[in-house]
Amino acid sequence: MIGVQLRYSFRLYPSAGQCAWLAKAFGCARVVYNDALRARETARSKGLPFPKTGDLSKSLITGAKQTPERAWLGEVSAVVLQQSLRDLDAAYRNFFDGLKGKRPRMGAPRYKSRKDTRQAVRFTANARWSITPGGKLRLPKIGDVKVKWSRTLPCVPSTVTVVKDSASRYFASFVVETGPEEVLPKTTPEVGIDLGLGHFAVLSDGTKIDSPRILRRSEKRLKKAQRALSRKEKGSKNRDKARTRVAREHARVADARREFHHQLSMRLIRENQAVAVEDLAVKGLARTRLAKSVHDAGWSAFVAMLEYKAARYARTFVRIGRFEPTSQVCSVCGVKDGPKPVHIRVWTCGTCGTVLDRDINAAVNIAKAAGLAVTACGAQVRPGLVPAPRSETGTHPTPRPSTAR
Numbered sequence: 001m002i003g004v005q006l007r008y009s010f011r012l013y014p015s016a017g018q019c020a021w022l023a024k025a026f027g028c029a030r031v032v033y034n035d036a037l038r039a040r041e042t043a044r045s046k047g048l049p050f051p052k053t054g055d056l057s058k059s060l061i062t063g064a065k066q067t068p069e070r071a072w073l074g075e076v077s078a079v080v081l082q083q084s085l086r087d088l089d090a091a092y093r094n095f096f097d098g099l100k101g102k103r104p105r106m107g108a109p110r111y112k113s114r115k116d117t118r119q120a121v122r123f124t125a126n127a128r129w130s131i132t133p134g135g136k137l138r139l140p141k142i143g144d145v146k147v148k149w150s151r152t153l154p155c156v157p158s159t160v161t162v163v164k165d166s167a168s169r170y171f172a173s174f175v176v177e178t179g180p181e182e183v184l185p186k187t188t189p190e191v192g193i194d195l196g197l198g199h200f201a202v203l204s205d206g207t208k209i210d211s212p213r214i215l216r217r218s219e220k221r222l223k224k225a226q227r228a229l230s231r232k233e234k235g236s237k238n239r240d241k242a243r244t245r246v247a248r249e250h251a252r253v254a255d256a257r258r259e260f261h262h263q264l265s266m267r268l269i270r271e272n273q274a275v276a277v278e279d280l281a282v283k284g285l286a287r288t289r290l291a292k293s294v295h296d297a298g299w300s301a302f303v304a305m306l307e308y309k310a311a312r313y314a315r316t317f318v319r320i321g322r323f324e325p326t327s328q329v330c331s332v333c334g335v336k337d338g339p340k341p342v343h344i345r346v347w348t349c350g351t352c353g354t355v356l357d358r359d360i361n362a363a364v365n366i367a368k369a370a371g372l373a374v375t376a377c378g379a380q381v382r383p384g385l386v387p388a389p390r391s392e393t394g395t396h397p398t399p400r401p402s403t404a405r
């Protein structure tokens with residue numbers, strides 16, 4: 001069992017005055033970040049050594065405050081500005097590590113803009129931020145901000161990031177290290193999960209899970225808002241309004257989706273000792289580009305949650321890579337009888353005669369490839385002929401008067 005870093009976000013409701021102060025903090029952090037980025041890029045283009053963070057801090061924060069052009073940097077907490085330099089450090093480190101192949105490649109650090117959809121400042125422990133006895137978030141030079149505590153923090157975090165999103169909502173985001181105290185009691189079921197387009201997920205035990213109606217409804221509203229935006233004339237007031245509306249609907253969809261992912265991943269981890277999913281990179285190959293772009297983001301967020309919750313609650317998480325294509329193999333007898341067109345949802349195995357449901361068959365194959373002990377389930381293994389509904393067979397477990405018919 002290892003410690004897991006978790007992010008906890010809570011909605012903030014700053015007053016108008018606090019919003020103005022936060023805007024100032026976002027602006028100052030951005031200016032320091034951009035100044036430091038410029039200093040480093042200049043040094044690089046001239047072949048000079050990479051400026052050290054300590055030196056940049058002296059020249060771009062302490063020194064700059066003495067100049068008329070940057071005097072206003074003194075209005076915000078110095079820790080926020082220091083943190084901005086450290087964030088740039090981290091961005092460079094990730095970029096260079098990517099070049100060296102230590103982590104996935106990413107772009108070079110970029111200048112931040114006032115128009116970025118996400119504005120953020122980070123307060124570390126030495127900024128002396130705190131949570132007041134009344135449950136407000138006390139930020140240096142900004143004051144006590146109202147928080148909606150939607151869940152309990154497992155411990156007091158050392159750092160808080162204040163974020164403003166594209167829908168002009170504010171959040172406090174905490175990173176918390178959790179320990180082994182959260183281990184769930186052992187259980188026996190093990191399950192393979194097939195993520196799909198028809199259903200959000202199908203389990204090897206035959207359960208099919210759709211995304212909740214609230215999410216589908218907000219996705220529909222988002223699409224409508226996007227269509228409306230595309231019809232508005234460029235540069236018009238109405239276009240601005242439509243853009244805000246799209247941003248708001250986007251945020252709603254993201255919230256509903258995250259909530260659904262949290263609930264489903266928690267349920268799967270609580271109910272099963274081991275979970276297995278297919279590697280999404282492999283899965284993505286089989287998708288059209290459109291479907292991929294729409295669904296992959298959601299899938300990978302969900303799989304990431306499964307993975308960290310498994311680690312957190314001492315469950316087994318298995319990601320399986322390339323293996324026998326799931327729809328080509330009978331999950332009961334293992335015979336490989338070739339690809340089937342996507343519209344074929346159910347077929348009968350020519351060898352063992354089992355009626356196979358495409359999605360459940362895939363989930364069982366995933367579980368088997370991961371080495372999980374899956375029990376054959378009723379929904380999966382059906383005899384060659386589909387049994388008629390009970391009411392049509394004329395046999396009832398309890399005797400009924402014949403007049404009932």
Ligand SMILES: [Zn+2]
Nearest residue numbers: 330333349352
């Ligand atoms: Zn078979």
